[in-house]
Amino acid sequence: MIHFAWPWMLLFLPLPWLIRHGLPAAKPRGDALFLPFAARVSAGGATSLPTPSxxxxxxxxxxxxxTVVASTRPQWLGDPLPVPTTGRRLMLAVDVSGSMMTRDMAGNATRLDxxxxxxxxxxSHRHGDQVGLILFGTRPYLQAPLTTDLNTVDQFLQQSVIGIAGTQTAIGDAIGLAIKRMRERKDGAKTPGEMVLVLLTDGGNDAGLMDPIAAAKMAADSGxxxxxxxVGAAGQQGILGASGNNALDEDTLKSxxxxxxxxxxxxxxxxALGQVYARIDKMEPSAGREQWYRPHSEWFLWPLALALLFSLPAVVKREKDEQ
Known part of the structure; x- marks a missing residue:
């Protein structure tokens, strides 16, 4: 859409008319009179100036x-674009082990659903934050690095599949991967902002190289x-089989x-899970409202160029009127 940055410049539009009809005619001062067109003044007396056609x-x-239109700075505004902002660095670590296939939380939907x-x-509500995604089972995988592109992170989460990272649960390794990915950028420089990890699981640690408590101490040292x-309905713990580790270790998670x-x-x-995320959202509010930027291109050159173009025949016409 077209936009005028300085529309108040239109107030100068009637300025020539106001000067012509509002100001008194200049009075001669002294006897001297400069006439650049003296050659066209008759010897018998001064003639009146030619009236412009x-x-x-x-x-x-x-x-x-x-000229006035150009001074209003006409611009063409493009489509709004989101402006990336840096707030919290928030990583989601989601358990995708075999036990997440259990259907005990919402009808026929699995826990992962x-x-x-x-x-x-x-x-989708973490505007202004950098959000990342880790999927873990027997091994943890970085599915989405920290980014302000929330739609992409959500898309990767929706595309996650049970068992893609193995059927067991490596909580300690998932925390270790989160520490590594959140402390530094690709260039190795430390980034500002608070670091938060939301770890979701329905089992206990039965895989991986790092102990969950030791990993938690490392996380605390890193800030x-x-x-x-x-997650998981009560009374479902204690089953270990093809579906994977389904014995929720609440003591470890609390520690x-x-x-x-x-x-x-x-x-x-x-x-209940919705209430949990709502509470975390209040405890760790996002950095701020989403900001947008509209790219624009200046169009004042076009009316300015036309003004220059039409001024040329105006000068030529003046010369003809004075002949």
Whole structure:
């Protein structure tokens, strides 16, 4: 759309008319009179100046109009674009082990289905933050690095598949990967902002190289705050088989949260999980409202060029009128 940056410049449009009709005629001072057109003044007496023709007045008016329009700075505004801002660095670590296939939280939906729906809504409200995603099972994988592109992170979460990282649960390794990816950028420089990890699992640590408590101590030393969420309906723990580790280790999750000055939450159904994420959203508010930028291109050169173009025949017309 077209936009005028300085529309108040249109107030100068009637200025030539006001000067012509509002100011008194200049009075001669002394006897000296400079006449650059003296050759065309008759010897018997001074003649009146030639009256500008209607064509010349039209050209001059058009030149003035185009000059004023150019002074309003006409611009063409493009589509709004989001402006990346840096606030918290928030990483989501989601358990995708075999036990997340259990359907005990919302009808026929698996635990992962519920997490994808609730966590996806949580991600969409983190405007101004850098959000990343880790999927972990037997091994942790960085699915989405820290970014302000929330739609991409949500898309990666929705595309996650149970068992993609193995059927076991490596909580300690997931925390270790989060520490590594959140402390430094690709160029090795430390980044500002608070570091927060939201770790969600339905089992206990039974895989990986790093002990969860040791990993939590490393996270605390790094300034990483961890919120742990245990999911799964009550009475489903204690089953270990093809579906993977389904024995929720609440004591370990509570210890991780306590060591890192975070908090542990228990979610037995979809509503409870939604309340958990809503509470985390209040405890760790996003950096701010989403900001937008509209790219623009200046168009004042066009009316200015036309004004210059029409001024040429106005000068030529003046010469003809004075002959």
């Amino acid at each position: 209607k064509t010349r007045w039209l050209l001059l008016s058009l030149v003035w109009l185009l 519920v997490v994808q729906a609730v966590a996806g809504d949580f991600i 990483l705050r961890i919120y742990t969420i245990g 991780i949260a306590q060591i890192t000055k975070g908090e542990y939450f228990r979610a037995t159904d979809a509503d």
